[in-house]
Amino acid sequence: MKLSIIDQSPVPSGFTPADALNNTVDLARFAERLGYERYWIAEHHATSAFASPAPEVLLARVGGETSKIRIGSGGVMLPHYSPMKVAETFRVLHALYPGRIDLGIGRAPGGTPLDTFALSRNRDQTTFDDFPQQLMELLAFLHGGFRADHPFSRIELSPAMPGAPEIWLLGSSPWSSAAAAQVGLPYAFAHFIDPTHTRMAIEHYRSNFRPSEAMPQPRVILALGAICADTDEEADHLAMSVRLLGRRFRTGGRGPVPTPEEAIAELGADRSDPWAAGQKSEWPRSFIGSAGDVSMKIIDMASQLNVDEVMIVTVIHSHDARRRSYELLARELHLTPRNV
Numbered sequence: 001m002k003l004s005i006i007d008q009s010p011v012p013s014g015f016t017p018a019d020a021l022n023n024t025v026d027l028a029r030f031a032e033r034l035g036y037e038r039y040w041i042a043e044h045h046a047t048s049a050f051a052s053p054a055p056e057v058l059l060a061r062v063g064g065e066t067s068k069i070r071i072g073s074g075g076v077m078l079p080h081y082s083p084m085k086v087a088e089t090f091r092v093l094h095a096l097y098p099g100r101i102d103l104g105i106g107r108a109p110g111g112t113p114l115d116t117f118a119l120s121r122n123r124d125q126t127t128f129d130d131f132p133q134q135l136m137e138l139l140a141f142l143h144g145g146f147r148a149d150h151p152f153s154r155i156e157l158s159p160a161m162p163g164a165p166e167i168w169l170l171g172s173s174p175w176s177s178a179a180a181a182q183v184g185l186p187y188a189f190a191h192f193i194d195p196t197h198t199r200m201a202i203e204h205y206r207s208n209f210r211p212s213e214a215m216p217q218p219r220v221i222l223a224l225g226a227i228c229a230d231t232d233e234e235a236d237h238l239a240m241s242v243r244l245l246g247r248r249f250r251t252g253g254r255g256p257v258p259t260p261e262e263a264i265a266e267l268g269a270d271r272s273d274p275w276a277a278g279q280k281s282e283w284p285r286s287f288i289g290s291a292g293d294v295s296m297k298i299i300d301m302a303s304q305l306n307v308d309e310v311m312i313v314t315v316i317h318s319h320d321a322r323r324r325s326y327e328l329l330a331r332e333l334h335l336t337p338r339n340v
Helices: 017-034 055-065 083-096 113-119 131-143 174-183 195-208 232-250 260-267 291-305 319-332
Strands: 002-007 038-041 070-077 101-106 166-171 187-190 220-229 286-290 309-313
Touching: 002 017, 002 070, 002 319, 017 038, 017 055, 017 319, 038 055, 038 101, 055 070, 055 083, 070 166, 083 101, 083 131, 101 131, 131 166, 131 174, 166 174, 174 187, 174 195, 187 195, 195 220, 195 291, 220 232, 220 291, 220 319, 232 260, 232 286, 232 319, 286 291, 291 319
Parallel strands: 002 038, 002 309, 038 070, 070 101, 101 166, 166 187, 187 220, 220 286, 220 309
Antiparallel strands: none
Protein backbone atom coordinates (compact mmCIF):
# COMPACT_ATOMS: atom_id res chain seq x y z
CA MET A 1 0.00 0.00 0.00
CA LYS A 2 1.26 3.48 -0.86
CA LEU A 3 1.72 5.67 2.18
CA SER A 4 2.18 9.45 2.16
CA ILE A 5 2.37 12.38 4.56
CA ILE A 6 0.48 15.64 4.89
CA ASP A 7 2.31 18.12 7.09
CA GLN A 8 0.59 21.06 8.77
CA SER A 9 3.91 22.45 10.08
CA PRO A 10 2.75 22.39 13.71
CA VAL A 11 4.38 24.87 16.08
CA PRO A 12 5.26 23.17 19.39
CA SER A 13 4.82 25.15 22.59
CA GLY A 14 8.18 26.62 23.62
CA PHE A 15 9.46 26.75 20.03
CA THR A 16 9.19 29.27 17.20
CA PRO A 17 7.43 29.11 13.83
CA ALA A 18 10.91 29.03 12.27
CA ASP A 19 11.58 25.85 14.25
CA ALA A 20 8.34 24.39 12.87
CA LEU A 21 9.32 25.20 9.28
CA ASN A 22 12.75 23.61 9.78
CA ASN A 23 10.97 20.56 11.23
CA THR A 24 8.95 20.34 8.01
CA VAL A 25 12.11 20.31 5.91
CA ASP A 26 13.70 17.72 8.18
CA LEU A 27 10.61 15.50 8.12
CA ALA A 28 10.42 15.67 4.32
CA ARG A 29 14.00 14.42 4.02
CA PHE A 30 13.27 11.68 6.56
CA ALA A 31 10.05 10.65 4.78
CA GLU A 32 11.91 10.31 1.49
CA ARG A 33 14.47 7.97 3.07
CA LEU A 34 11.72 5.90 4.71
CA GLY A 35 9.97 5.32 1.37
CA TYR A 36 6.86 7.48 1.62
CA GLU A 37 5.18 8.15 -1.74
CA ARG A 38 4.54 11.88 -1.47
CA TYR A 39 4.85 14.75 0.98
CA TRP A 40 2.17 17.42 0.99
CA ILE A 41 2.19 20.71 2.91
CA ALA A 42 -1.06 22.20 4.16
CA GLU A 43 -2.18 25.84 3.99
CA HIS A 44 -3.28 27.52 7.22
CA HIS A 45 -3.76 31.22 7.83
CA ALA A 46 -3.67 33.47 10.91
CA THR A 47 -2.92 30.82 13.52
CA SER A 48 -0.02 30.33 15.88
CA ALA A 49 -0.59 26.55 15.86
CA PHE A 50 0.62 26.02 12.28
CA ALA A 51 3.45 27.79 10.46
CA SER A 52 2.72 27.42 6.75
CA PRO A 53 0.29 29.91 5.18
CA ALA A 54 2.23 29.61 1.87
CA PRO A 55 2.92 25.96 1.00
CA GLU A 56 4.27 26.88 -2.42
CA VAL A 57 7.13 28.80 -0.80
CA LEU A 58 8.00 25.94 1.52
CA LEU A 59 7.77 23.46 -1.38
CA ALA A 60 10.54 25.32 -3.20
CA ARG A 61 12.82 24.59 -0.24
CA VAL A 62 11.61 21.03 0.32
CA GLY A 63 12.11 20.21 -3.36
CA GLY A 64 15.74 21.28 -3.13
CA GLU A 65 16.26 19.16 -0.02
CA THR A 66 14.83 15.99 -1.60
CA SER A 67 15.24 14.24 -4.94
CA LYS A 68 12.73 11.41 -5.40
CA ILE A 69 9.65 11.80 -3.22
CA ARG A 70 6.68 13.60 -4.79
CA ILE A 71 5.91 16.93 -3.12
CA GLY A 72 2.85 19.11 -3.23
CA SER A 73 0.22 21.30 -1.63
CA GLY A 74 -2.41 19.82 0.58
CA GLY A 75 -3.78 22.14 -0.53
CA VAL A 76 -3.90 25.56 -2.09
CA MET A 77 -7.18 27.22 -1.08
CA LEU A 78 -8.16 28.33 -4.58
CA PRO A 79 -10.95 30.78 -3.59
CA HIS A 80 -8.26 33.18 -2.31
CA TYR A 81 -6.24 33.29 -5.53
CA SER A 82 -6.16 33.96 -9.25
CA PRO A 83 -6.11 30.65 -11.18
CA MET A 84 -3.48 32.06 -13.54
CA LYS A 85 -1.19 32.99 -10.64
CA VAL A 86 -1.55 29.52 -9.07
CA ALA A 87 -0.80 27.93 -12.45
CA GLU A 88 2.32 30.07 -12.88
CA THR A 89 3.57 29.35 -9.36
CA PHE A 90 3.22 25.60 -9.73
CA ARG A 91 4.68 25.66 -13.24
CA VAL A 92 7.81 27.18 -11.67
CA LEU A 93 7.91 24.32 -9.17
CA HIS A 94 7.31 21.84 -12.00
CA ALA A 95 10.21 23.36 -13.97
CA LEU A 96 12.48 23.06 -10.93
CA TYR A 97 11.39 19.54 -9.96
CA PRO A 98 9.81 17.92 -13.06
CA GLY A 99 7.69 14.85 -12.49
CA ARG A 100 7.48 15.41 -8.73
CA ILE A 101 4.94 18.22 -8.20
CA ASP A 102 1.36 17.75 -7.00
CA LEU A 103 -1.09 20.63 -6.93
CA GLY A 104 -3.75 19.84 -4.35
CA ILE A 105 -6.68 22.25 -4.61
CA GLY A 106 -9.14 22.99 -1.82
CA ARG A 107 -12.40 24.91 -1.80
CA ALA A 108 -12.81 25.72 1.91
CA PRO A 109 -11.57 29.22 2.81
CA GLY A 110 -10.36 28.15 6.26
CA GLY A 111 -9.94 30.35 9.31
CA THR A 112 -12.44 32.81 10.72
CA PRO A 113 -14.78 34.99 8.63
CA LEU A 114 -12.40 37.90 9.24
CA ASP A 115 -9.43 35.87 7.94
CA THR A 116 -11.44 34.94 4.86
CA PHE A 117 -12.41 38.56 4.24
CA ALA A 118 -8.80 39.73 4.56
CA LEU A 119 -7.68 37.08 2.07
CA SER A 120 -10.51 37.65 -0.40
CA ARG A 121 -9.82 38.48 -4.03
CA ASN A 122 -13.07 40.43 -4.09
CA ARG A 123 -14.44 41.94 -0.89
CA ASP A 124 -17.91 42.49 -2.28
CA GLN A 125 -19.97 40.44 0.17
CA THR A 126 -22.56 39.71 -2.54
CA THR A 127 -20.05 37.83 -4.71
CA PHE A 128 -21.22 34.29 -5.46
CA ASP A 129 -19.12 31.16 -5.03
CA ASP A 130 -17.15 30.88 -8.27
CA PHE A 131 -14.96 27.91 -7.31
CA PRO A 132 -16.20 25.67 -10.16
CA GLN A 133 -15.28 28.36 -12.69
CA GLN A 134 -11.94 28.92 -10.98
CA LEU A 135 -11.15 25.20 -11.10
CA MET A 136 -11.94 24.91 -14.80
CA GLU A 137 -9.88 28.02 -15.53
CA LEU A 138 -6.93 26.58 -13.61
CA LEU A 139 -7.14 23.32 -15.55
CA ALA A 140 -7.27 25.23 -18.82
CA PHE A 141 -4.23 27.32 -17.91
CA LEU A 142 -2.20 24.23 -16.98
CA HIS A 143 -3.25 22.07 -19.92
CA GLY A 144 -3.90 24.60 -22.69
CA GLY A 145 -7.62 23.93 -22.63
CA PHE A 146 -9.09 27.30 -23.56
CA ARG A 147 -11.22 27.47 -26.69
CA ALA A 148 -9.63 29.28 -29.62
CA ASP A 149 -12.12 32.15 -29.27
CA HIS A 150 -11.44 32.59 -25.54
CA PRO A 151 -9.30 35.69 -24.83
CA PHE A 152 -7.13 33.72 -22.39
CA SER A 153 -6.11 31.37 -25.21
CA ARG A 154 -3.69 34.10 -26.32
CA ILE A 155 -1.79 34.02 -23.01
CA GLU A 156 1.51 32.14 -23.05
CA LEU A 157 1.90 30.81 -19.55
CA SER A 158 5.45 30.87 -18.21
CA PRO A 159 7.57 28.87 -17.68
CA ALA A 160 6.51 26.83 -20.70
CA MET A 161 7.80 23.33 -19.92
CA PRO A 162 6.62 19.92 -21.10
CA GLY A 163 4.06 18.31 -18.82
CA ALA A 164 2.37 19.88 -15.82
CA PRO A 165 1.88 19.42 -12.11
CA GLU A 166 -0.52 16.63 -11.16
CA ILE A 167 -3.77 18.19 -9.93
CA TRP A 168 -5.72 16.64 -7.05
CA LEU A 169 -9.06 17.88 -5.79
CA LEU A 170 -9.20 17.87 -2.00
CA GLY A 171 -12.31 17.75 0.12
CA SER A 172 -14.31 16.27 2.96
CA SER A 173 -17.83 16.53 1.57
CA PRO A 174 -20.14 14.96 -1.03
CA TRP A 175 -19.77 18.13 -3.15
CA SER A 176 -16.03 17.68 -3.57
CA SER A 177 -16.37 14.01 -4.47
CA ALA A 178 -19.01 14.83 -7.10
CA ALA A 179 -16.86 17.62 -8.56
CA ALA A 180 -13.75 15.43 -8.77
CA ALA A 181 -15.76 12.66 -10.45
CA GLN A 182 -17.38 15.00 -12.97
CA VAL A 183 -14.13 16.67 -14.02
CA GLY A 184 -12.10 13.45 -14.03
CA LEU A 185 -9.57 14.44 -11.35
CA PRO A 186 -7.89 12.32 -8.69
CA TYR A 187 -9.50 12.85 -5.31
CA ALA A 188 -8.02 13.20 -1.82
CA PHE A 189 -10.56 12.85 0.98
CA ALA A 190 -9.69 14.60 4.27
CA HIS A 191 -11.11 12.11 6.75
CA PHE A 192 -9.05 13.77 9.50
CA ILE A 193 -11.07 16.97 9.01
CA ASP A 194 -14.59 15.53 8.79
CA PRO A 195 -15.16 11.76 8.99
CA THR A 196 -18.95 11.87 8.65
CA HIS A 197 -19.10 11.48 4.85
CA THR A 198 -16.04 9.33 4.18
CA ARG A 199 -17.60 6.18 2.77
CA MET A 200 -20.38 7.99 0.90
CA ALA A 201 -18.03 10.50 -0.70
CA ILE A 202 -15.45 7.96 -1.85
CA GLU A 203 -18.03 5.50 -3.16
CA HIS A 204 -19.86 8.28 -5.00
CA TYR A 205 -16.60 9.41 -6.59
CA ARG A 206 -15.75 5.93 -7.85
CA SER A 207 -19.27 5.19 -9.07
CA ASN A 208 -19.66 8.48 -10.95
CA PHE A 209 -16.13 9.04 -12.22
CA ARG A 210 -15.92 10.35 -15.78
CA PRO A 211 -12.62 9.40 -17.43
CA SER A 212 -10.52 12.22 -18.78
CA GLU A 213 -7.57 12.20 -21.14
CA ALA A 214 -5.16 12.54 -18.24
CA MET A 215 -7.12 10.26 -15.88
CA PRO A 216 -8.69 7.15 -17.43
CA GLN A 217 -9.35 5.60 -14.00
CA PRO A 218 -10.38 7.07 -10.63
CA ARG A 219 -7.67 7.49 -7.99
CA VAL A 220 -8.31 8.07 -4.30
CA ILE A 221 -6.13 9.18 -1.41
CA LEU A 222 -7.54 8.74 2.07
CA ALA A 223 -6.04 11.30 4.48
CA LEU A 224 -6.35 10.42 8.16
CA GLY A 225 -4.66 11.10 11.47
CA ALA A 226 -2.33 8.67 13.20
CA ILE A 227 -0.14 8.74 16.28
CA CYS A 228 2.12 5.73 16.78
CA ALA A 229 4.58 4.84 19.52
CA ASP A 230 6.23 1.71 20.87
CA THR A 231 3.30 1.13 23.24
CA ASP A 232 -0.38 2.05 23.34
CA GLU A 233 0.22 3.95 26.58
CA GLU A 234 2.96 6.10 25.10
CA ALA A 235 0.88 6.91 22.00
CA ASP A 236 -2.08 7.89 24.17
CA HIS A 237 0.21 10.14 26.23
CA LEU A 238 1.50 11.88 23.07
CA ALA A 239 -2.07 12.32 21.79
CA MET A 240 -3.01 14.46 24.79
CA SER A 241 -1.39 17.41 23.02
CA VAL A 242 -3.73 17.31 20.04
CA ARG A 243 -6.74 16.66 22.28
CA LEU A 244 -6.11 19.90 24.11
CA LEU A 245 -5.29 21.69 20.86
CA GLY A 246 -8.64 20.59 19.46
CA ARG A 247 -10.46 21.70 22.59
CA ARG A 248 -8.87 25.13 22.32
CA PHE A 249 -9.77 25.40 18.62
CA ARG A 250 -13.42 24.68 19.40
CA THR A 251 -13.49 27.55 21.89
CA GLY A 252 -11.67 30.04 19.67
CA GLY A 253 -8.11 29.42 20.90
CA ARG A 254 -5.20 29.46 18.45
CA GLY A 255 -2.14 28.76 20.55
CA PRO A 256 0.76 26.45 19.65
CA VAL A 257 0.70 22.68 20.19
CA PRO A 258 0.91 22.10 23.97
CA THR A 259 3.09 19.51 25.66
CA PRO A 260 1.38 16.33 26.89
CA GLU A 261 2.04 17.50 30.44
CA GLU A 262 0.27 20.82 29.79
CA ALA A 263 -2.65 18.92 28.29
CA ILE A 264 -2.94 16.47 31.18
CA ALA A 265 -2.87 19.33 33.67
CA GLU A 266 -5.70 21.10 31.83
CA LEU A 267 -7.80 18.13 30.69
CA GLY A 268 -7.25 15.71 33.54
CA ALA A 269 -8.41 12.22 32.63
CA ASP A 270 -10.51 13.40 29.65
CA ARG A 271 -9.38 11.33 26.62
CA SER A 272 -12.33 12.24 24.38
CA ASP A 273 -11.94 13.49 20.82
CA PRO A 274 -12.85 17.21 20.95
CA TRP A 275 -13.99 17.13 17.31
CA ALA A 276 -16.26 14.11 17.72
CA ALA A 277 -19.28 15.92 19.18
CA GLY A 278 -22.25 15.46 16.88
CA GLN A 279 -20.23 13.43 14.35
CA LYS A 280 -21.24 9.93 13.31
CA SER A 281 -18.56 7.91 11.60
CA GLU A 282 -17.51 4.33 11.06
CA TRP A 283 -13.95 5.28 11.94
CA PRO A 284 -12.32 7.86 14.22
CA ARG A 285 -10.53 10.82 12.66
CA SER A 286 -7.23 9.44 14.00
CA PHE A 287 -5.85 6.06 14.98
CA ILE A 288 -3.74 6.13 18.13
CA GLY A 289 -1.67 3.28 19.54
CA SER A 290 1.20 0.91 18.86
CA ALA A 291 2.38 0.68 15.27
CA GLY A 292 1.04 -2.84 14.84
CA ASP A 293 -2.45 -1.92 16.03
CA VAL A 294 -2.61 1.33 14.05
CA SER A 295 -1.29 -0.35 10.88
CA MET A 296 -3.95 -3.07 11.02
CA LYS A 297 -6.68 -0.45 11.40
CA ILE A 298 -5.30 1.57 8.47
CA ILE A 299 -5.10 -1.52 6.25
CA ASP A 300 -8.66 -2.54 7.18
CA MET A 301 -10.09 0.91 6.50
CA ALA A 302 -8.19 1.33 3.21
CA SER A 303 -9.34 -2.11 2.08
CA GLN A 304 -12.99 -1.44 2.91
CA LEU A 305 -12.93 1.86 1.01
CA ASN A 306 -10.81 0.54 -1.89
CA VAL A 307 -8.44 3.51 -1.81
CA ASP A 308 -5.19 3.68 -3.76
CA GLU A 309 -3.15 5.43 -1.11
CA VAL A 310 -3.27 6.54 2.51
CA MET A 311 -1.92 9.90 3.64
CA ILE A 312 -1.07 10.41 7.30
CA VAL A 313 -1.14 13.59 9.38
CA THR A 314 0.51 13.47 12.80
CA VAL A 315 0.30 16.46 15.13
CA ILE A 316 2.09 16.05 18.46
CA HIS A 317 4.41 18.26 20.47
CA SER A 318 7.73 16.45 20.10
CA HIS A 319 9.31 16.53 16.65
CA ASP A 320 11.41 13.47 17.52
CA ALA A 321 8.28 11.57 18.56
CA ARG A 322 6.59 12.62 15.31
CA ARG A 323 9.54 11.28 13.31
CA ARG A 324 9.37 8.08 15.33
CA SER A 325 5.64 7.71 14.65
CA TYR A 326 6.19 7.89 10.88
CA GLU A 327 9.18 5.56 11.12
CA LEU A 328 7.19 2.92 12.98
CA LEU A 329 4.37 3.08 10.43
CA ALA A 330 6.81 2.83 7.50
CA ARG A 331 8.39 -0.26 9.03
CA GLU A 332 5.08 -1.91 9.93
CA LEU A 333 3.58 -1.28 6.48
CA HIS A 334 6.75 -2.50 4.72
CA LEU A 335 7.69 0.65 2.84
CA THR A 336 10.82 0.27 0.72
CA PRO A 337 13.53 2.67 1.95
CA ARG A 338 15.23 4.90 -0.63
CA ASN A 339 18.93 5.44 -1.05
CA VAL A 340 19.27 9.22 -1.31
